[in-house]
Amino acid sequence: MAWVNAIIQGVLIGGLYALFACGLSLMFGVMKVVNLAHGDLAVLAGYFAIGIVAVTHVPVLWSFVIVVPLMAVLGYIMQRTILQGALDRSVLTTLMVTFGLSVVIENGLLQFETANTRGIGVGLPLLTESFSVGSIQIAYLLVVFFATAVIVLLGLQYFLSRSKYGRLIRAVADDKEAAQLAGADYRHVFGIAAAIAFGTVGGTLLGGVVLGVAQQIGAQISLSDEVLAGFIVFLAVLVLRPQGLISRGAQS
């Protein structure tokens, strides 16, 4: 039963990983930018939420209404300024720039917010509790993470496959010069992709889930193996499926 538990917990925590990963994969898929500051930006968004709650006293869940558009605008501006500037030089320059950005955000937060762990009470006691299925305990919070991930990923999938801007994002990812000839300003499209920065390619959710499960199973064997198991999965994927868990459609 402990194994079943490990797998279920792994799937649920995988949803959270997938949420983080889809932003990374969108930026990499469209702009070929490996955003080393991605994790830092997610933490920064968390601090924005804390700040907004502290100043305005709105209920915590409401802070998302402000933080999500705020991060989107920040993403667009960042792309149109420093990231596009770096891209115009070379793709490698973007590594330096996002690494620098990561250092700036981390140290800025250390300086002004200290290194102490911070949390925000959501005000819903349910989220700190768990329910049991048979002998398995499942935290409501993990279920919320997972459900959010599924909704966001499906919504994004729909946006990319059906909407005008989704189509432009895919066109620019395929061939930005041909997109220019069709009248599209790829810098604007890049900006939109960065604004979303919650991207998906079908495999992202699966990837997150696989990683989550692997870590939970690793922890099941021995607590210290949790991180090791994650790396073993990375290596296995790189060796066996370097083109991705779900390979993209035919390339021209």
Added chain:
Amino acid sequence: MTASADGERAESGTPLLEVRDLVVHHGQLRALGAVSLRVFPGEVYAIIGANGAGKSTLLRTIAGLHHPTSGSVLFDGTDVTGLRPERRAARGIVMVPEGRRLFGSLSVEENLKVGATYARQGPWTIEQVYEMFGWMRERRKQLTAQLSGGEQQTVALGRALVANPRVLLLDELSLGLAPVVVQRIYGMLPQILATGLTVLLVEQDVSQALRVASHIQCLLEGKTTLEGKPADVSADQVEAAYFGLAGAAPAGPPGEGSEP
């Protein structure tokens, strides 16, 4: 060097597209040395020349994909040299790039939709393209990678048409296609011209270019070696201009571009 030819066409009014003394470098290499041309409304203007003559560079510079070292591109009397490619497309300079360059992960219809996203007002719609190329409607859901080369070229043409260009730039339509397929695609030109377009094309296949063009210009090593109506130039002249045979080109010294 082009005085007589231009004089003959002057009654057509002002040129829709004009290139003045265009010089383009790729790094240290001078790809174009002071090339000029004037394309009048309704023309099919063909640039011919061997590999590396600078034909594609010329077309790509007109589309805005290369920055010239000097010289200018005028469209409808306005200098567009400083405009980005997407701004030129919005004004009606639309190019079908060499090698098709379709969006490989998009379906046929999605490719057309991207072409239509920033379209000008005009006669061409996706429906109109389907009318002209019936097979495309049936296969609109397919990825373009599953199409044959000729079909891909047709989709690329359709993607450019739905933007409702005023001048359509065609870069090496025939590249990698069977002669019969090339014939069929060029066979569509009259129908396309009938909707009021002007065409500037680059073609390595000289006989094909001579067949469809109302005006030709031959480039050799980045310079103009011959210019005129297909009817007015002899096969020998074309051959000499194309290969750069000594003492041949009557179009004047292939030196620095002279003012028209």
